[in-house]
Amino acid sequence: MPPPILASPTPRRARAPKEVAITPRRSGRIEKQKQKRKDATNVCSTSETQALLARPLGLLDENAEFEDSTLAAIHNKFKTPLSPLSITALGCLVKNMEKVKRPKRKKVGAKKKAAEIN
16 A cells, blocks of 8 residues: 555644623613512512511511511520410411412423423
């Protein structure tokens, strides 16, 4: 067999893909709406949850607003062992929270499974 005319090529290292630092153009109005929603949900959900915890324990009246003094009372309440009445109230709260409808999550592998079946 005759020797090859051309030498074998030297292997090259593949180039790393360049990262593009361009962000797509978005509507400023929509971004403001998203930020307002995000801010509102963080603040409300925290104070509402704390109020929801304080009401069954008798630390907050039904129509009263949640304040810093109520938060301090919650912390003090949990420093000592809870009374049987408080434990029962929290148990009822947990049972009621289980009944609350939660949004359904999308199944990640649903499309893959459907494709495998077909």
